[in-house]
Amino acid sequence: MFVNAVARVVAALNxxxxxGEIAAGVSCAVLLALVPAGNLIWIVLFAALFFVKVNLSVALLTLAVLTPIAPLADxxxxxxxxxxxxxxxxxGLFIAWYNVPIAPLTGFNDTLVTGGVLGxxxxxxxxxxxxRAFVQVYRNTLRARLAELPPVRWFTRLPLVQRLTGWLRWANGFYARVR
Amino acid sequence: MARTRNPRAPGLFQPSIPRRTFDRKILGRVAVNEERRFLEGLYSFNAERETYERPETLDPEQVRRLKTIAAAVRHNRGVLQPAKLALLGMIAAAIVVFVLFFADALIERAATRGLESLFQARVEFSDLRVRPLQPGFGFNSLQVADRNRPYRNLFELGRAEVRLDLGQLLRGKLVVRNIEAQEIRWNTRRESSGALPPERLTDPREPEAPGLELPDLRELAIERFAEIDPEEFVRAHFEQLTTPAHLSELAEELEAAGERYRSEIPRLERTARSAADHGQEAAALRPAELRSVDAIRDAYRTVERAYSEIDTAVAEVRTLHREAEQDVERYRTEIEAVGDLVAADLAYVRGLVPEIDLTDRSAIAALVLPELYDPLHDRYRQIRTIWDAVDRLRTRERPADPTARRSGRTIVFPARDYPRVLLEQLSFSVGGREARDLHELRVEAISSQPELVENPSRVQFTRFDGPRTVTASGVLDMRGETAPRDSGNGAAQERLRLATSMEGFAFELGGRSGIVSFDQAEGNYDLSADLQFARSGVPTGTVRLGLEELELAVPDDDRIATLAREIFYSVPRVTVDFELRPEGRLRAGSNLDRPFREQLAGYLSERRVALQQRIAAELDARLAAELQRREEQLAELNAFREQAEGYLAQVRLHRAEVADLRDRLERRTAELEEEAERRVREAAEQARREAEERARREAERQIDRALDRFR
Incomplete structure (x- = not known):
């Protein structure tokens, strides 16, 4: 499963x-990792991932990686x-918010939630x-160099990666035709 | 010949594209440099027309690549995902439509389940409709069954409108701002059982026993004399008496003794018969006819053996006779002693007859209590049922479970914090005070966390119905009670203060059994009460009952009813005051207590003595029958004793006869010995004389011979 996720990320990079899609995915994942789960803010942010054009694979993988280490920043x-x-x-602002019916569900009065959101x-x-800069650099210069490295070549020749790449290609084509 | 068709480029890549469009909408959305260079190589800029142009014909590879790029360009367009947003919108719309169509049923189900869990009985709404703009809901009727009486409703509301606080509802709190009802009825009949199936009972505790136990007043109920049936009374207390137990024990002993003696009778008969045989055997001897010593000696041995056998039989029979005699004597003594036990038991049973001490007690209160107790107890039980429901609302509060969820410090800002469930106000009002036709109810501040509410729960009830007036106001203060009832902490502090008054009510009673039996009693009454109810224990406070314009019809032959009527008629108004004290004692008093007590005391004393006599007679009859049975058993024992006595006399007679025979044999032996001695003596004398003669002769011969020789 992890290989699958990594393959999706590699496919997205290439x-x-x-x-910006990939960069937004990582940024959103950082934000979600810093905010404790279980409140309305986290739920809304997480749901928003699915409705904006960010790279979900990148976002979810980054979130999975960052969530265990986020408490270090607590x-x-x-x-x-x-x-x-x-x-x-x-x-005055917080008191007003606190008295808005739905605001307490956001848990904004929890220091970690507010700190996480601000952070x-x-x-x-x-x-x-x-x-975004890294992706551009990668695509412009690093990709060609990396593609020549033996481990990368070995990785891209893996049947699973090739199948996945083919499947992604087909899915993208199908999606484009449907749209 | 098959016609080959040139592949067509995507519509995005027209042969001629304006420069602005090409730069912004195509090239700007291509993220890979290779693809970008491919497009820049494919399209050339026409400076005259300000367009980018490509060749009209493209090879298939170029077309395939353009298609891929077109897909990427379309994907990279915009920030939002319209398809997913549209899907979300459709789902939201579907939810809204679902709620609009099914909200009534959903709210009805939720409200029904919620109220059922509070009242632990069936709750039925009729025609519930959600009012989204109000916001709230309304219904045509609501029936809440009584858990303790499944075929009665605790209360029933008519058409009502419930207004909710939407803001608090979004916070997950049910705050009912107001319930306006157009009708309320209490304790109505149900067609079907209102009991919940066991699986839906969330609180399996049995309804608490009402704490309104009034033992003192119950003891004052003087009709208890009439309820006592002497036969039943004796039967109920028979097991506790000493005499029956003693008689039962005696019966067992007599039965065992009789059994034993009955088994001894054959042995006695055999012994007596054997003795008789021995006696006859001995009697066959004729001592006078015995001539020889040997014969006498043989006869003597026979007699001696017979005597010994008979003597053993005598000892045996005498032992049994003595035992029987002692038993008879002992049991007779015990039966005679039963008289004392009977007397003690009679005294005990007489003492069990309740003594009605009218001193310092209100006989008038005792008279009205049976009529007053049940209605008041019903009202009290209803109060407790509603109180339990309110309490159940509170006890369902559970502290949030501590979890391992990541969280920081919670900053509390000043805000109005509502309980999870709050009924701010329930009001119902019909009619007006001026028209003396008013029915009004107001309930305030029923909540699941009373400490979050400024005011205690209040109930105000008023009803004018012509001359009749009922007012009641209650204050239930559960604030500060944070611990659930089950924990046992703090529950004792809960208090319900209830003040109520009823005026202008008429009553009409039929005759009732008891020492005071009015054929009919009519009049007006009023009642006022100021009570405090604790969560546990009996209520405290005062109740005053006033009776006026009494019309009492009594049976002609009922002395006490006549007496009571005269006393009731002696004053224009009868007042009865009850005071419920904290320790559970109840004091009752009336303005008629003293005259009624004086008149009643004599009569009750007569009744008590008569009852005691009847009970004593009943007990005496029962014990006499038992005693008679013991006497019969003793008589059987005595008969055995007499039988043993007869056998004893018989064997003693045989022994005497044998003894006499033995004496005669001894005498005969003596005679024969004397005769033999005499004969021996005579023979010896004869021998001596013959010897002397022979010696004399020998001597004479010797002398002669000597003389001869001498000569």
Missing amino acids: SNRRP PLLDAVGYRVLTAAPLQ GVALWLPVYFAV
Whole structure:
């Protein structure tokens, strides 16, 4: 399954897709990993992944990789969230939010949620641009060099990868025809 | 000849494309440089026309590649995924349509299940309709069955509108702002059972026994005398008495003794017969005819043996006779002693007859209590049922389970925090006070977390119906009770304070059995109560009952009813006050207590003595029958004793006869010995004389011979 996911990511990197799609997938995954699950914010963000053009494979794989290590950032996120939630100038805003019927379901009054959202949002653009630049560099220069490396050649010759690549190609064609 | 068809390029890649379109909508959406270079190689820029143009004919490989690029361009267009969004929109629309069509049924089902879990009985809505704009719902009727009485409804609401707080509903809290009902009825009859099937009972606890136990007042119920049947009374207490147990024990012993003696009778007969045989054998001897010592000696041995046998028989019979005699004596003594036990038992049973001490007690209260108790108890049970439902609402609050979910610190902001379930107000009002035709009910602040609500739960009920007025107001304060009832903490602090009054009511009663039997009793009554109910224990507070314009019809031959009527008629208004004290004691008093007590005391004393006599007679009859049976058993024992006595006399006679024979043999032996001695003596004398003669003769001969020789 992991090989499958990695193959999808490799296929995405090498396909004719905008680098921004992949970059947005990674940025969204960072945001989702930093925000604790089980609240409305996380659910909405996760659901939004399916309705915008981000690369789902990249996003889900990145999320799966980052989620176990995200708690390492909890002390920092908790401190950020606490400072923001207890900042005197924002109290009126938060009190108003808190009294909005649906707002408590977002769990915004949890320091980790707020810290995670702020951290994720703050990291979103830097991560986006960095990943997008990396994809462009990869496609322009690294791909050709990497393709010549023995391990990569071995990997691309794997029957599973070839089948998957063929299947993805067919699926893309089918999708394009349907649209 | 098959016609070969040139492959067509995708529509996106027209032979001529405006520069702006080519740069922005095509080239800008191609992410791979190779593909981009392919397009730039395929299309050439026409500066005159400001367009990019390609050759009219393309080879199949170019077409295939353009198709791939066209698909990628289409994919890379825009940020949103319209197809998925459209699908989401369709799903949302389907959900909305589903809710609109089935919301009534869903809400009805949810409300029914929720109320059923509270009241633990069937709940039935009729024609429930959701009002999305209100927001809330309405219904034509609501029936809530009584768990304790499945064929009665606890209450029934008519057409009602329920207004909910949508904002709180989105937070998962059911806050009912108002319920406006047009009709409410209590304790109505049901056609079908309102009991829930066992699998739907979420609270399997049995309904709590009402705490309204009034032992003191119950003891005052003077009709208990009339309820006592002497025969039944004696039968009920017979096992506790000493005499029956003693008689039963005596019966077993007598039976065992009789059995034993009956088994001894054959042996006695054999012994007596054997003794008689020995006696006859001995009697056959004729001592006078015995001439020889040997014969006498033989006869003596025979007699001696017979005597010994008979003497053994005598000892045996005497032992049995003595035992029988002692048993008869002992049992007779015990039977005679039963008289004392009977007397003690009679005294005990007499003491069991309840003594109605009218001192410091209200006989009037005792008279009205049976009529008052059941209706009040019914109301109290209804209150407890509703109270249990409110409590069940509260006890279902569960603290959030601690989970291993990732979370930080929770910052609490000031906000109005509502309980999970809150009924802010239920109101019902029909008619007006001026027209003296008003039916009004108002319930406030029923919640699952009373500590989150500013005010305690309140109930206000008013009913004017012509001259009749009923008002009731209750305050149920459960605030501060955070612990569930099951935990046993804090529940004792729960308090319901209920003040109620009823005026202008008339009553009409038929005759009732008991020491006071009115053929008919009519009048007006009013009642006021101020009670506090604890979660456990009996209520405390006061109840005042007033009776006026009494019309009492009594049987002509009923002394006490006549007496009661005279006393009731002696005052224009009868008041009866009950005071329920915290320790469960109840004090009752009336303005008629003293005269009624004085009149009643004498009569009750007579009745008690008469009842005691009847009970004593019944007991005496039962014990006399038992005693008679013991006497019969003793008589049987005595008969055996007499029989043994007869046998004893018989064997003693045989022994005397044998003894006499033995004496005669001894005498005969003596005679024969004397005769023999005499003969021996005579023979010896004769021998001596003959010897002397012979010696004299020998001597004379010797002398002669000597003389001869001498001579």
